[in-house]
Amino acid sequence: MLSLPLSTRCVRPWAAATQKLPKVTKSTTSHMSSAGSETTRAAAATRDAPAKVGVYAGGKEMPFTSILRIEDPDKLPVWPVFRVLDDDGSVRADAVEPKLGKETALKMYGNMVRLEAMDDIFYNAQRQGRISFYLQSAGEEALQMGGAAALDMNDMAFTQYREPGLLMWRDFGVQSFADQCLSNISDLGKGRQMPVHYGSKELHYQTVSSPLGTQIPQAVGAGYALKLSGKDNIAVCYFGDGAASEGDFHAALALAATRDVPVLFVCRNNGYAISTSVADQYRGDGIVSRAPGYGMHAVRVDGNDALAMFAATAEARRVCLSQKKPVLMEAMTYRLGHHSTSDDWSRYRSSNEVKQWKANHHPIRRFYSYLEGKGWWDSAKDRVLRDRERRSVLIALETAERKAKPSLGSMFEDVYEVVPPHLQEQKHQLYAHLERNAGRYDGAGG
Incomplete structure (x- = not known):
């Protein structure tokens, strides 16, 4: 696995990750002083010296150099990973703890547990032949809930198939999830989509599409419409590291950057595009390093840290709204389960790798430790919560099975x-x- 530096700094312009060149101004090269002949001669020499910058197509000033150097990408700075919580759930000594509030924090945790219970029961239901297909979010719960809590309910969401937590945060009930997976008469899509392809017009959550990357340019169009309408909302688009290899990704980011569109792109980098490791997907420093080429703000975040996801999403949203510009976020996480019920992860990664991530970097366990340390949660409350959520999911599944088809x-x-x-x-x-x-x-x- 790639080793990345950690940071407690949040969203920043991409240029902050590279060495800054001194700004050359007109006064630097043409200023003349009348105080003494020596000063005058020096100023004249400066005035007659070759220009230090050139202006090329697009009006950009670019510095000249007489040193020929082919840049080696492996020697460029590696983007740090923004983190607030360490793996044991403690706030890092140099981190600024976001002002989350007890109520919001407990709602985040409760939804993470609910999503975990729904994934477990629906996955087993598929294995029993009760559901035709299913995708789990195991290991990526903090990424979803931390981001969802920082967004406005009216922000237009475009997701892939592993962000049901965002819809759950917006009070899409477990019964509605079950109805969609069973394609019954209560399914908002009227049974015309495969399971896990949720959507809700009322909750500003565009219906999931199976083809990779289709939602990325769509989000740019929605964000541009929001900008033209003057509404105080953004478009937010979630996708995986595999989708970032699609042509739609590049077309969408180029359009968003050149048209100054308030859209937040969230790349869920869990290490694998189904069975393809990131080592075989791209060269270079992940997905976030592509932002400089588009002139886009960007940040890399620990996707297993709910507090970091909350803080980074809130700041990225502020940048999108205040500057009417896009932001690219790369959330570093790990998929603990199969890609879907049609996949077998043991064929392309070791059990030790999965066990190590589950034991040392589990997002729900990390957030539980944080809440326990604050005195907001304990094991007795946790047992009651987990039992309640499992029973509610089982009831929803059985209810959905009894409903008629469209x-x-x-x-x-x-x-x-x-x-x-x-x-x-x-x-x-x-x-x-x-x-x-x-x-x-x-x-x-x-």
Whole structure:
């Protein structure tokens, strides 16, 4: 695994990570003094000297050098990882503890436990044949809840499939999660999406898409619309390190930077794009190091540190709103489970690696220790919470299984205000087929 330096500094412009060049001003090269001939001659020499900077396309001043040097990326500074809590849950000595508040902190922890319980039960339900597919968030709960707590409920969210915690924070209930995974009549998507592809118009959470990276340019469009409308909100876009290798990533960041769009890009770097390690995905210093090329603010955060995620997200959101500019955040985390129920992680990583991360860097355990140290939580309360959340998830799953499926006619809804002729014809053909084959399809009602 890559070793990265830790830092307690939060969001900063990308230039802060590199060596700053002295700024050359007009007065530096052309100032003339009238005090004495020696000063005058020196000033004249300065005036007649070759320019120290050039102005090229785009109006950017660039310093000249007579030293030929091909830069070696391995010798450039490595972006530090912003962290507030150490692995034992204690606040780092040089860190500024964010003013989270007891109520917010306990809600974050409660949702992390709820997400863990939902993942465990839904995963096992899939193995039992009760759900067709599932994706867990194991090991990435702090990344989701820390960020969600720092966002405004009206910020438009574009996510991948491993950010249900953001939707959960916005009070999308466990029953709604179960209804979507079971594709029943209460599913907001009317059963037309595969499990874990959640969405809620009311909660400003765009429906998840299966193809990688599609949501990244969409988030830029939404952020630009928010900017033009003058609303005090941003677009926030979550994606994995694998999606950052897609062309949509580069097109979206270039557009966001050049048009000054208030959008927060959050790359969830958990080390693997399904079975592909980051060592085989890219060269260079991760994802955050790409920000300088786009002229974009950026920060790298410990994604397993709930306090760091809260502080960094809050500051990044402030930059997006105050400067109307994008921010790229790379959240360093680790996926403890399989990529999905269709994956087997033992084929591309060792059990010792997973055990080491689970034992030493578990985000829920770290945040529990922090709360316990503050006197806000204890083991007795924890047992009650965990028992309650598991029972509520089991009840939601059983309730969802008893609900009817959406009608076939709903397949033709919600795309066009007026159903066009070609869809009307398809609907007619479907029902004609069902009529000819009556009794062969269970529950194929209108």
